[in-house]
Amino acid sequence: MDEVKLFGFWPSPFSRRVIWALKLKGVDYEYIEENLPHSKSNLLLQYNPVHKKIPVLVHGGKAIAESLVILEYIDGVWSQNPLLPNDxxxxxxxxxxxxxxxxxxxxxxxxxxxxxxxxxxxxxxxxxxxxxxxxxxxxxxxxxxxxxxxxxxxxxxxxxxxxxxxxxxxxxxxxxxxxxxxxxxxxxxxxxxxxxxxxxxxxxxxxxxxxxxxxxxxxxxxxxx
The missing domain is CATH 1.20.1050.10 (Glutathione S-transferase Yfyf (Class Pi); Chain A, domain 2)
Known part of the structure; x- marks a missing residue:
């Protein structure tokens, strides 16, 4: 299995919704807490050079940014407990x-x-x-x-x-x-x-x-x- 990492910030609703999606799907992931708003890790800036923001999901070394986009990605990759209807x-x-x-x-x-x-x-x-x-x-x-x-x-x-x-x-x-x-x-x-x-x-x-x-x-x- 390709490893999954999530860069987030604990009170952020945007990283929280991604955590819930991963948990609903039963996906194992490594969570990396960013020290916001004070500093941003080099990894975060490397993975999200456009917005420079959390959350960022990294799956098999590839980065996905923006929480709504991440949620759709998660739903597309892991089919169990679908977040979107079939119709x-x-x-x-x-x-x-x-x-x-x-x-x-x-x-x-x-x-x-x-x-x-x-x-x-x-x-x-x-x-x-x-x-x-x-x-x-x-x-x-x-x-x-x-x-x-x-x-x-x-x-x-x-x-x-x-x-x-x-x-x-x-x-x-x-x-x-x-x-x-x-x-x-x-x-x-x-x-x-x-x-x-x-x-x-x-x-x-x-x-x-x-x-x-x-x-x-x-x-x-x-x-x-």
Whole structure:
């Protein structure tokens, strides 16, 4: 077997989704932690010279970058526990939601980075994004693709280990049971899956990490005003 290595950063939702995919597939891999944001290893820069970012998957000496691309690669190479449906239309729907969630959740973090009115605006935007995901993406299903975790679920998984601690640090709750009953149920279902539950970063450690980040945003927002 060709060896598999993953370059990641422990709180990163982008490397986390790749870890989950590898675990779901039962693929043995070596995990290499990058010391971000302070420094990047020469190997990381060598394997991902374009973006110079994690995650990077190295399979048999060949590098694959960008988490969505990596997830599709993993699904293409290891057929067990498929992340994408067989049906071409269902597959395109899954890809659509994975991409939509990936793009939108990057802006969702703004409520954590902003203060005052800008933060209020960001929260309003987030609620709209979540409404769209709940109504059109998840609907009445247990997971985005039905009964089993698939590509969009892994991408949306950041809400359980990153969004929840962010909410805690900021003091805002976005996904409430009464406002988003389906997403709320999804969070519970997703976080209780053994592969997910056994592979989330320590909550308190994430909180400590985020408190430092939040403070740095606060300082830079003062400097900018």
């Amino acid at each position: 071409a239309h269902e597959r395109s729907v899954a890809r659509f939601w994975a991409k939509f969630i990936d793009e939108k959740t990057r802006t969702m973090w703004e409520f954590f980075q902003k203060f005052g009115e800008e933060q209020e605006k960001a929260i309003t935007t987030n609620l709209e994004i979540l409404r769209t995901i709940e109504k059109h993406g998840l609907g009445e299903k247990k997971f985005f693709g039905g009964d089993k975790i698939g590509l969009p679920d892994l991408v949306f998984g950041m809400v359980i280990h990153m969004l929840v601690p962010m909410e805690e640090v900021v003091g805002v709750k976005l996904i409430k049971a009464d406002t988003f009953p389906r997403l709320h149920a999804w969070m519970k279902n997703f976080s209780e899956e053994p592969v997910i539950k056994d592979n989330v970063p320590d909550h308190n450690r994430v909180i400590d990490f985020l408190k430092i980040r939040r403070e740095s945003y606060r300082i830079s927002s003062h400097h900018n005003h």
